Amino acid sequence: MKTMQDIFAAIDSAKPAMMETWRSLVDRDCGSGNKAGVDAVGQDIKAFLEPLGFKVRFHKYEQAGNMLVAEYGDMTKPFVILTGHMDTVFADGTAAERPFTVKDGRVTGPGVLDMKGGITVMLYAVKTLLEAGWDRYPLKIILAGDEEVGHGWSDAASDYRKEAKGACMAFNYETGFIDDGIVLERKGCAQYRFDFHGVGAHAGNNPEDGRSAVKELCHKALEMEALTDFAEGTTVNVGVISGGTVPNAIPENAWCRVDVRFKTMAGIERVEKAFKEITDETYIDGVTTACRCEVKMGAMERLASSEALFEKAQAVAAEAGLPAMKAIAVGGGSDSAYVTAEGVPTLCAMGVKGQYNHTVREWAEESSLTERAKLSAALLMKL
Amino acid sequence: MEARDTAYQWVDAHRNDMIDLWKEMVTIDSGIGVKEGGMAMGNLCAGILEDLGFSIRRVSYEKCGDTIIAERGDMTKPYIILMGHMDTVFFRGEPERRPFTIRDGKAYGPGVLDMKGGVAILLSALRALDAAGVSDFPVKVILVADEEPAHCFSDAPQLIEKEAKGAKCAFNFETGFTDNSLVVQRKGCWRFFVEVFGRGCHVGNDPENGRSAILEMAHKIIEIEKLTDFSKAYNVNVGTIEGGTVANAAPAYCKVECDFRYTHPEDLPVLRQKVADVCAKTWVPDTVTKLTDSFGFAVMPRLEGNMKLLEVAQEVAAESGFPRPEARLCGGGSDAAYTTAAGVPTLCATGVEGARNHTVEEWADVESFFLRVKQMAGILLKVKDRESF
Structure with a gap:
């Protein structure tokens, strides 16, 4: 096995290849809605990993990009998860409009930061180590195809949890922060649409026949908002509301969109149970309620084991002469x-560093590409 | 009843002429805010009334057609009022898009039912009586041009009430009901907006800074809707609601449009105060609530005389073999509120029968058009010599 300095030198000399891989991942349309585009990325990554000795398989979904799972080594032993996602938030045509561009040390293009740069970091950290004979842990790479839409049209969230079982630690190559922040905790977010259907009637002629959907909604909006618990880290916001057509008709239809933020999975479970009860109960006879979850991102809970992993990682970074993290x-x-939900200590935001995700201003720091590959290589060598 | 038979025969002999008049009226574009169309309707009607020996007065307004007041006979004696409105709810250009059409016994076109058919019936009944040699009774015709926007361009409510003083009875040729009923009473309506101003925030970054306008409004709506009391014949409806922009921001603004219907005029000030009290209360701290009047229309109370007029209509129907008209309480308003406010017994909805007012599906029953001309001619013959009701 080579020394850390040898590995770092190999990464430096691989930089032109890394830039080329990064470019090829950015210059293609693979928004969450473009399943074919996302699946093509999966095939290219499969072609990259198989020669290194990975066994690659996919969780296939009808309406969302497939999830890639690549395994290396004896998976009956505690393994390390390297994870991320292949989709972007951008519409088809963006890759041609705003191709991968490097200027003054900043790289731009759709998904350059979120998170094609991170995937490149991960692939080359692994490639460099394996080519140098590294074999300290079995590895499992998990790349989702529909992260940006919260896995709303696939089983990826539950597949994630299944795949995470048995891991000893995990690194997520999400967007890195320019101040070297490493994420140990993220709030979860879910959005729901409630639809209320009542009975319309003329307010003057037969108001007693009406069943107001707006009235039902109001009673339930109060219940929903009352679920907010700042101490628990859970907030419920009825953010958008609409109902009725004219003032002189009892409103037949109404709807609202509700956003829920939560720090713990227990928090969202409590809210979802309450939402089900709210959906099933009736204030105004004859008004029905339907509830649909439109987006859901789980909470990355702060694990004591993640904190311990971070402390060790900080020591490794110092030893390797890499920037101090926070x-x-x-x-x-x-x-x-979904990884912390299985109790796996996890460090997130290990990808290239930059700013302004999800916008045309998105940019990544060119120098962080090799710096972050070195950080991952060092951690896998020393932890 | 020789005169009545003659009048009925005139109607049977002039079906095409009456339809032509109806069509001419529907073809005139007197939609919301189309002043020249309102004027054209007024000119058409005034011309016909002049030919029948009426003298015409006009009251002019900046933004709508003239109110036409036409009188004939000795106006110092108790007189009959025949009234209606000449405007429709449609936007400019509607008659071109949807011209007057008759299909399978139903007439279509903007205002065909509400209420150009009624205005045509009013004028045709006078013509039929004229043909029967009956024109020697005091009568006042009042036609207004901005009823649909609740007279926001004119002083028609006060004017009608003033012009009604000295009348013995009134007929308003509003939309007729297909069950032949005639309106003896209408609810009043008060429309208002409630707006809540809260404070927005991003729910992920600083949720504790939000003051939800939707939450505040939800509390208020529940209280406002509680004011409905069918046993007291009033009800409030929060008809539309809009609030917020995206799910992940606390909503800074919410607005509702409400409609309060009441049957007894004395209830209105009490209800207004109750709504104001709800709006003055605050559930979510730091939110501000604004209550704004939109518009309204007054109650048409059920005067005893209204029922007497209905009895006359029932007599005419019985004698002529027409379907018997029953009394109807209508939830929607009309200008009959202002004649009854002057204490004048009034029958409303004596116009052509049909349904789907204010929509492109609006239709009128063509056969009822002729029948209602006869019915009104018969009623006028019975009431013209009575002093009071």
Whole structure:
């Protein structure tokens, strides 16, 4: 086995190849809605990993990009998870409009930061180590195809949890922070649409025949908002509401969109149980309620074991001469939620560093590509 | 009843002429805010009334057609009022898009039912009586041009009430009901908006700073809707609601449009106060609530005389073999509120029968058009010599 310095030198010399892989991952349309585009990315990554000795399989979904699972080594032993997602938030045509561009040390293009850069970091950290004869842990790479839409049209969330069982630690190559923050905790987020259907009637002529959907909604909105518990870290917001057509008709239909943020899975479970009860109960006879979850990202719970892993990682980084990191908690979600849900210590935001995800201003720091590959290689060598 | 037979025969002999008048009216574009169309309707009606020996007064307004007041006979004596509105609820250009059409016994077109058919019936009944040699009774015709937008362009409510003083009875040729009933009473309506101003925030980043306008409004709606009391014949409806922009922001604004219907005029000030009290209360701290009047229309109370007029209509029906009209309490308003406010017994909905007012599906029953002309001619013959009801 080579030394850390040898590995770092190999990564430096692989930089042109890394840039080329990064470019090829960015210059293609693979928004969450473009299943064919996302699945093609999966095939390319499969072709990258198989020569290194990985066994690659896919969880296939009808309406969402497939999830890639690549395994290396004896999976009956505690393994390390390296994870991320292959989809972006951008519409078809964006890759041609705003191709991969490097200028003044900043890289731009759709998904350059979120998270094609992170995938590149992960692939080359693994490639460099395996080619140098590294075999400290079995590895499992999990790449989702529909993270940006919260796995709303697939079973990826539950498949994640199944795949995470038996792991000893995990690294998620999500968007890195320019201040070297490493994420140990993320709030979960879920959004629901409630539809209320009553009976319309003319307010002057036969009001007693009407069953107001708006009235039913109001009673239930009060119940929903009352589920907020700041101490628990759970908030429920009835954010958008609409109902009725004209003032002189009893409103037949109404709807609302509700956002739920939560720090713990227990929090969202409590809210979802209450939502079911709210859906099933009736204030105004003759009004029915339907509830649909439109988006759901689990909470990445802060595990004591994640904190311990971070402390060790910090020591390794110092030893390797890499920038000091800081542990942070953020509001936005990631798939790390499903790994911590299985009790696996996890460090998130291990990808390239940059800013302005999900916008045309998205940019990544070119120099962080090799820096972050070195960080991952060092951690896998020393932890 | 020789005169009545003659009048009925005139109707049977002039079916095409009456339809032509109806069609001419529907073809005139007197939709919301189309002043020149309102004027054209007024000119058409005034011309016909002048030919029948009426003298015409006009009251002009900046934004709508003239109110036409036409009188004939000795107006110092108790007189009959025949009234209606000449405007429709449709936007400019509707008659071109949807011209007057008759298909399978139903007439279609903007205002065909509400209430150009009724205005045509009013004028045709006078013509039929004129043909029967009956024109020697005091009568006042009042036609207004902005009823649909609740007279927001004119002083028609006050004017009608003033012009009604000295009348012995009134007929409003509003939309007729297909069950032949005639309206003796109408509910009043008060429309209002409630707006709540809260404070937005991102629910992920600083949820504790949000003050949800939707939450505040939900509390208020529940209280406002509780004011409904069918046993007291009033009900409130929160008809529309809009609030917030995206799910992940606390909503800073919410608005509802409400409609309060009441049967007894004395209930209105009490209800207004109750709504104001709900709006003055605050559930979510730091939110601000604004209550704004939209518009309304007054109650048409059920005067004893209204029922006497209905009895006359029932007599005419019995004698002529027409379907018997029953009394109807209508939830929607009309200008009959202002004649009854002057204490004048009034029958409303004496126009052509049909359904689906205010929609593109609006239709009128063509046969009822002729029948209602006869019915009104018969009623006028019975009431013209009576002093009071």
